[in-house]
Amino acid sequence: MRLVLASGNPDKVREIKEILRDIEVLPLSSFVDEFEIEESGLTFRENAYIKVQKAFELTGLPSLADDTGLVVHGLHGMPGVFSSRFAGENAGYEANRRKLLEALRGMPLSARRAYFICVVAFMEKPGEVRFFEGKVEGFITKEPRGDGGFGYDPIFLYPPLGRTFAELSLREKNRVSHRYRALSRFREYLNESGLSR
Amino acid sequence: MRLVLASGNPDKVREIKEILRDIEVLPLSSFVDEFEIEESGLTFRENAYIKVQKAFELTGLPSLADDTGLVVHGLHGMPGVFSSRFAGENAGYEANRRKLLEALRGMPLSARRAYFICVVAFMEKPGEVRFFEGKVEGFITKEPRGDGGFGYDPIFLYPPLGRTFAELSLREKNRVSHRYRALSRFREYLNESGLSR
Numbered sequence: 303m304r305l306v307l308a309s310g311n312p313d314k315v316r317e318i319k320e321i322l323r324d325i326e327v328l329p330l331s332s333f334v335d336e337f338e339i340e341e342s343g344l345t346f347r348e349n350a351y352i353k354v355q356k357a358f359e360l361t362g363l364p365s366l367a368d369d370t371g372l373v374v375h376g377l378h379g380m381p382g383v384f385s386s387r388f389a390g391e392n393a394g395y396e397a398n399r400r401k402l403l404e405a406l407r408g409m410p411l412s413a414r415r416a417y418f419i420c421v422v423a424f425m426e427k428p429g430e431v432r433f434f435e436g437k438v439e440g441f442i443t444k445e446p447r448g449d450g451g452f453g454y455d456p457i458f459l460y461p462p463l464g465r466t467f468a469e470l471s472l473r474e475k476n477r478v479s480h481r482y483r484a485l486s487r488f489r490e491y492l493n494e495s496g497l498s499r
Numbered sequence: 500m501r502l503v504l505a506s507g508n509p510d511k512v513r514e515i516k517e518i519l520r521d522i523e524v525l526p527l528s529s530f531v532d533e534f535e536i537e538e539s540g541l542t543f544r545e546n547a548y549i550k551v552q553k554a555f556e557l558t559g560l561p562s563l564a565d566d567t568g569l570v571v572h573g574l575h576g577m578p579g580v581f582s583s584r585f586a587g588e589n590a591g592y593e594a595n596r597r598k599l600l601e602a603l604r605g606m607p608l609s610a611r612r613a614y615f616i617c618v619v620a621f622m623e624k625p626g627e628v629r630f631f632e633g634k635v636e637g638f639i640t641k642e643p644r645g646d647g648g649f650g651y652d653p654i655f656l657y658p659p660l661g662r663t664f665a666e667l668s669l670r671e672k673n674r675v676s677h678r679y680r681a682l683s684r685f686r687e688y689l690n691e692s693g694l695s696r
Contacts (some may be wrong), residue, residue, distance in 0.1 A: 344577050344578065344581050344585060345574050345575070345577050345602060346575060347602070371575070373575045373576055377542050378542070378543060378568070378570045378576055378579055378580075378616055379570055379575055379576010379577065379579050380541050380542050380576065380579065380580070381541065382575055382576050382577065382579070383575075383577070384541050388541060405542060405544070419575055
């Protein structure tokens with residue numbers, strides 16, 4: 303099976319290819335030279351929908367999109383859909399992490415409870431979209447730790463392993479992550495519906 | 500005691516005046532003919548801060564601001580700080596409610612768990628801001644019910660009374676609401692610090 307992936311983020315593409323190993327995943331950038339997808343939605347589903355719709359429209363092939371974010375209890379769900387631009391449109395991973403740590407300063411431990419959520423949207427035929435969600439719970443640390451992963455990984459503590467996501471190898475992260483969980487559900491769907499062949 | 504209230508929403512002003520009955524609350528609009536405060540923050544604290552800072556700057560008097568929103572579990576915290584403009588900048592209460600009900604369609608009951616949060620910011624001296632939070636938990640109904648309240652009140656079920664916030668009188672709502680709870684904490688602070696005299 304071949305799938306078009308509506309993402310321009312190389313970190314995401316790498317993880318998704320590693321998780322969906324036996325499926326041929328073609329980044330949208332291999333079809334079109336430039337594309338701009340405005341992630342203007344206020345929910346993960348809206349954004350995943352916007353992206354998958356665009357990929358399908360541009361290629362006509364079965365398409366996949368992923369919208370991901372970090373939902374922090376003490377910030378009442380933020381940064382959420384703004385995770386990649388919490389500190390501003392082009393602020394980058396480090397500035398986003400800094401803003402998050404700053405916002406949580408002085409708050410009780412319960413405020414640091416958080417989860418990563420990944421919503422995957424799959425479009426096989428025009429207008430038919432299916433969503434698959436994956437979630438992983440943890441805590442926001444006070445300081446970054448580890449060099450792996452990307453985004454908020456260095457400040458996201460995964461309690462069952464006592465390490466941040468940035469302290470896990472790509473392999474390890476891809477066995478427990480929100481993205482892995484969402485894509486596992488997607489793969490189950492492919493198997494059950496016979497689409498994976 | 501006299502307080503300037505940084506709000507242009509008459510529904511909010513009415514509730515706050517009712518709750519803080521013995522305090523003289525002066526809406527910012529009674530000092531300046533027109534003011535525009537951009538609620539550009541991504542957290543309730545940021546927005547409350549922006550507003551209280553503006554009121555203090557314009558009047559030099561002890562100022563109060565309130566930022567409020569509905570945090571829905573199945574939408575990972577949304578509409579949150581976008582509660583008043585979930586369906587678009589000038590969409591209004593009804594369109595916002597409709598968008599929320601639509602987004603939750605087909606989701607399990609747990610997705611309908613929600614809470615209202617109110618963050619009150621108080622500035623007495625330049626640069627010194629204190630925050631007070633109030634929260635009330637409930638569920639999003641499938642249909643609006645009741646004519647009272649405003650905003651999301653008709654679809655917010657308050658389980659201890661088995662009614663939506665729009666089915667409560669202003670009096671009843673003001674005994675249990677997020678806004679009441681935040682303002683009670685604020686009043687406690689005033690009493691303890693001797694500022695209420």
